[in-house]
Amino acid sequence: MSKSLNIILLSLFFALSIQSCKAQQTPETVKVDGEKYYVHIVEKGQTLYAISKKYAIDVAEIKKANPELNIEGLKIGQSVLIPKGEVDRREFKKSDVSISGDTIYHKVVKKETLYSLSKKYGLEIDEILKINPLVEKEGLETGMTVKIPYKSGRSIETEELEKPREDSLRLHVVQPKETLFSLSKEYDVSIDSIQIINDGLQEGLKVGTTIRIPKSNPKFAEFEKQDSIIQDSLKEVNWVQTKPFEIAVFLPFKLWQADTLDSLGPDVKELMIDNTSKIALNFYRGLKMAVDTLNKRGVSANLHVYDTGGEVDTLKSKVENDTLQYDLVIGPMFRSNFEWLVKHYDTLDIPMVSPVPISSKFLLSKDNVVKVYPGAGAQMVRLAQYIGNSHSDSNLVLWNSSRFSDRNLVEIARKNLNQCMSELGHDSVTEMSAYTPSKSRIFSTFKDSTHYTLFVPSKEQAYISQFITSLNDLYLSEKGVTFTVFGLNEWAGYDNLEITSYQNLDIHIPTPRYVEYDSPAVKSVLKKYRKFYGIDPDEFALLGYDVSHYFITLLDEYGPYMLNHLEKSNKNGLSVKFNFVKLGAESGYENQAIYIYRYKNYEKDRVH
Structure with missing residues (x-):
């Protein structure tokens, strides 16, 4: 040839x-x-x-x-x-x-x-x-x-x-007259889960477009579901703890082996090499204090603490040959490490808790994963619901920046505000916008001698800076216009927003973490922490305390069935509120609780 x-x-x-x-x-x-x-x-x-x-x-x-x-x-x-x-x-x-x-x-x-x-x-x-x-x-x-x-x-x-995995989602071509509600019923999933995996559906459902829908697991078919519920209920009723709980904690200390952590005291801070190590250490200190407190109350738990460093390879070396069966896993803090560990323990059905931000999409098809930090979408939904329920009788205005980057936030705000308004018997929320919020534009938009409640879902710092400056100028004028402004968590990091503007405009800020230093519970923990470490706990120490105390308490009460009770186990911690929602039959849990504060007499004042 x-x-x-x-x-x-x-x-x-x-x-x-x-x-x-x-x-x-x-x-x-x-x-x-x-x-x-x-x-x-x-x-x-x-x-x-x-x-x-x-x-x-x-x-x-x-x-x-x-x-x-x-x-x-x-x-x-x-x-x-x-x-x-x-x-x-x-x-x-x-x-x-x-x-x-x-x-x-x-x-x-x-x-x-x-x-x-x-x-x-x-x-x-x-x-x-x-x-x-x-x-x-x-x-x-x-x-x-x-x-x-x-x-x-x-x-x-x-x-x-890495080869692509089978998608846990199905594709659906939108048909005439279909709505998110009808699709959620057809596929037995929540409306929120459909929105999350389709980037908020900011333009709504459009006939002929293809969207992604979480797949239902056959085990959730009704006849099997009932049998499963009965069997699990019987097992749960008969469950008794016979040995200490085994709890794995993965943190990026970058310094020590697990068996040396118990010796860490107040003199260790000069050994820290970077901010990540400091965060890990303080989180661990709060966590350890919560575990010690629970042990004194009769909760039997063994901590297994792993220094993950910053690389996945370091994590692999720690756990690939580990044969211990854990009852709860907390961490790691780095996204890539957490994702790898979730895959590694995939078949063991261990509750895995992420104490730091991860994408809500990661929860899909992972029913043992728990996200403590509310995502941007969840925070927006809760904030919009609060505003709609508490300010629907006021002169409420949704302010649209008209910026492309804010379109998803505006759509979530609009949808949830209007839903609240409708349930309360009101018309749709009034909407105003200005691509450039100049002083002249702001002065001509708002009526004299009127109070406005504004919801401004924008993360554009330059825009917000100009907008707030123009609003403040209007407030300081003799036109008698006053405001209550609801912003986003990101605004707290904008150093060009002055505290006088916060007070003049009654700016409200949502946040996933807030500490009431006057509360007896916080004072008690602060006193113990200072006594042992000689310093005040920072936000990560309090987070470590809250996360471990909440989940180990649940574990002690419900054992291997703790996730079945997560959605009903709402609780206020020292700095975190826990209010979990399951994002679909096969998906994990996201905390959707937020605080809302404003400034009063130049100090933070929590209103929700």
Whole structure:
């Protein structure tokens, strides 16, 4: 058989083997926020590394355009945006790269050599020849399709080679007259879970568009669900603690081994090397104090504390050979570490608590994961509900910044305010807007001698600074206009907002953590902490106390069935309120409790 015939037959074989990817040869192009993107549909076996090579773009740029990849990884059937502006156009134009499953197929173009291919894919020439015997036998020819064994890449990050998982979500094409309520009933999921995984559905449901819906687990079918409830109830009634609880705590001390932590006292702070270590130490101190308090009350629990450092590899080395069965896991603090640990313990059904912010989307299909820090969406919902219920009779106005970055926040605020208004028998909330909140615009918008309650869901610092300055100028004028303004948690970090403006405009700020230093419970803990450590506890020490005290108390009361009672176990801690909501039948739990404070006599004053 001639060389040319060999090439024809080989090309035909590859064409058949990758026919499922043909649609990806000319990917769809979309425009998002003024930027153009290719749309790549992820297929089974494809990896971030393979996709990056197909489009001649760095993996980092793909992840930047698709931030959910940092949390969830690739999923089969997922639409991944490829920013056209970051693609190496010259390389992309001349290259003919296809991917099928976990294999890259590279079509040789003019002037390409084995050496250039080895450099392009980070391989040795021998690795390419090993799985391309025809190339080794007859040499590289223009037009030939070469298989690339990318798993052997020398400088490829592990996460870039992770294969996509089966998506725990189903796709639904919106039909006429369908609503979020009807879809939630059809699929037996909550409205909030549908909104969360579709980025808030800021433009609402549009006929013909495709949205993602959490899949229902067959075990939740009604006849099985009833049987499961009965069986679990019987087990729970008969459950008795016969041995100490085993609790694992993962924190990034970056300094010590677990067996030395109990010796840490007030003299350790000069050993700290960075802020992360200090946060971990203070969290641990609060946690340890709560455990000691519970032990004195008869709760039997063993702490297993792991120094995770800052890398996943460090965490792996700590737990991969660990055979102890834990009853509760707290931490780690770093997102990548927490995600890896959740996967590692996936089959053990251990309650896993994240005390720091993680994406609400990460809770989907992970019914043992608990998120203590309310997400931005949850905070918005709670704040809007509070405003709607407590200020619906006032001159309530939703202020829309008209900024694209705020559109999702405005939609959540609008939806929840109007729902509250409707339930209370009021019309929809009044909405005002100004893209540029200049002094002249603000003065002409509001009526003289009138009080307004404004809800301003915006995170644009420059906009908020100008808006608040203009409002304050109006307040200080002789027009008699007064305000009660509700802002966002982020405003507390805007150092260009003066405290006099907070007081003049009666600005209210939501926050997931707040400490009532005059409360007897806080005073008692402060006294004990000062006595042992010689310093006051910071916010992370109080967080460590609250998280451990709350969950270990639940564990002591309900044992392995504690998660079944989480939604009904509302409680106020020293700095955190606990009010958990389950985001779907198969999903985890998110704390949705917030505080709201304002400034009174130049001091914080909690109003909710």
